[in-house]
Amino acid sequence: MPPRKSVLPILEEDPDRYIESILAQHLKPFSRLYSELVPKAITPAWDEAFALEKTPKEALDWMVETGNKILKETAEQYGWPVD
Amino acid sequence: MQFFYGFGAELYNKYQTKMLLNSPEGVECMQWLVDLEHKHGWLAPGTAGRTNDVALRLFQEQKVATYPSQPYYVTAFKLQPELKPSFEWYYCQPPHKEGKEIGAEGNIHGLCVAKQKDKDKLAIAMKFRRASHHTRELGDCLLGAGSSAAPQVCAPYLGGRSRSLH
Numbered sequence: 751m752p753p754r755k756s757v758l759p760i761l762e763e764d765p766d767r768y769i770e771s772i773l774a775q776h777l778k779p780f781s782r783l784y785s786e787l788v789p790k791a792i793t794p795a796w797d798e799a800f801a802l803e804k805t806p807k808e809a810l811d812w813m814v815e816t817g818n819k820i821l822k823e824t825a826e827q828y829g830w831p832v833d
Numbered sequence: 834m835q836f837f838y839g840f841g842a843e844l845y846n847k848y849q850t851k852m853l854l855n856s857p858e859g860v861e862c863m864q865w866l867v868d869l870e871h872k873h874g875w876l877a878p879g880t881a882g883r884t885n886d887v888a889l890r891l892f893q894e895q896k897v898a899t900y901p902s903q904p905y906y907v908t909a910f911k912l913q914p915e916l917k918p919s920f921e922w923y924y925c926q927p928p929h930k931e932g933k934e935i936g937a938e939g940n941i942h943g944l945c946v947a948k949q950k951d952k953d954k955l956a957i958a959m960k961f962r963r964a965s966h967h968t969r970e971l972g973d974c975l976l977g978a979g980s981s982a983a984p985q986v987c988a989p990y991l992g993g994r995s996r997s998l999h
Contacts, residue, residue, distance in 0.1 A: 791852075793881075793882075796881040796882075797881050797882065799863055799867055799881070800866075800867055800870060800871075800880055800881035801881070802867070802871060805864075806860050806863035806864045806867055807855065807860045807863075809863065810854055810855035810859055810860055810863055811855045813852070813854065813855070814852045814853070814854055814855045817852040818851055818852055821849075821850065821851065821852065825850065830850070831848060831850055832850060833846070833850045833851050
């Protein structure tokens with residue numbers, strides 16, 4: 751995952767908010783990313799390549815294009831660095 | 834992903850802000866995987882959508898020759914009383930191209946490989962260089978080419994297709 755802010759100061763200042771920060775910065779974005787990357791980009795590309803509907807290059811090009819859109823959307827939503 | 838890493842491909846760039854799997858290395862690995870099923874008939878049909886529980890069951894039933902896994906299963910399989918006494922398998926590193934790092938991801942560190950008694954030969958075969966003839970060599974080793982074990986391992990899942998890899 752991209753580098754993010756440390757949550758340790760929050761733990762010291764406000765232990766209750768620590769859990770919220772962990773969820774917001776790490777678990778929710780991670781879950782969203784992979785819950786979308788796998789079904790929307792990776793699995794379709796694998797299926798089409800093994801079904802010989804696309805060449806491996808066509809399937810991977812599509813997967814990367816689709817996956818990068820998801821990565822960018824997630825990064826913008828959570829303030830991660832974007833290329 | 835362990836296969837892709839073994840070909841020198843990467844899923845992301847350094848900071849994981851972009852996917853990179855369509856690199857020449859990634860395309861080469863995907864072609865190799867697709868060829869294993871469609872060209873060489875070495876993978877049981879349905880590779881892309883096969884779930885882990887199904888793969889594990891097929892391996893335990895000796896219907897597929899390999900199962901990507903971790904060393905834990907070395908012990909777990911030996912404690913399975915319902916497995917046939919003839920069920921023999923080994924644990925080995927994932928395949929990789931010469932000069933590339935061996936790929937490992939999550940809890941998938943290597944391959945459980947059935948029906949192979951010559952571990953030295955297997956270790957050599959796993960270090961394939963090019964897909965075509967090394968795939969055949971890999972398949973020969975994994976399936977025990979020349980022995981009666983080969984057709985018994987995968988035949989039920991190949992719909993009568995020839996298992997000859999020679």
